[in-house]
Amino acid sequence: MTARARGDIFRKNAESDEYVRFAEAFPEIAELSVDVDERGEGNEELGLRRFHQGTVREFFNCSNHRCVGRGFRMGDLLRDMTRRRDTRRDVEVRCQSREESGGVCANIFRVSVRIAYRPSSPAAGSSGSGPLRN
Numbered sequence: 001m002t003a004r005a006r007g008d009i010f011r012k013n014a015e016s017d018e019y020v021r022f023a024e025a026f027p028e029i030a031e032l033s034v035d036v037d038e039r040g041e042g043n044e045e046l047g048l049r050r051f052h053q054g055t056v057r058e059f060f061n062c063s064n065h066r067c068v069g070r071g072f073r074m075g076d077l078l079r080d081m082t083r084r085r086d087t088r089r090d091v092e093v094r095c096q097s098r099e100e101s102g103g104v105c106a107n108i109f110r111v112s113v114r115i116a117y118r119p120s121s122p123a124a125g126s127s128g129s130g131p132l133r134n
C-alpha cells in the first residue's frame, strides 16, 4: 500500500517533502471546516465545496482544464494559521498555477477556513507525542 493510499496526504511541515496523515501534520486541530468557492473556467457546476479534516488536502486542484497544476495551496494556509493559532481566515487568491501556454490562470479561489483547536498541553515543551484518544 502506498503512503498516499493510507491517507498520508499532508506535508509534515513546510520544509519537508514527507507526507503524513492530517492528524500527524496538524495535531493541534480538533475540528476543521473549509469552504471553497472557485470562480473561473471549468467550475460552473461545482458551486460551493465544503471540506473537513477528513477530506481536506494539501492542494485543491484548479478546475480550469488548461491549467497545468494545483490551484490552491491549502496546506500552506493551514500551516500558517496553526502557527499563529488563528481560528478563522477568509482569503481570496488567484490560482497559484499556470496554463499550458505559460499564461497566468485566471481562476480565483475564495477560501473560508474555521479551526477549533485542542486545548494546549499544560506541559508545553514536553514531547507531546503520546497517542491521542478520541
Ligand SMILES: [Zn+2]
Pocket (backbone or CB within 6 Å): 062, 063, 064, 067, 068, 071, 095, 096, 097, 098, 105, 106, 107
Ligand atoms: Zn488554475
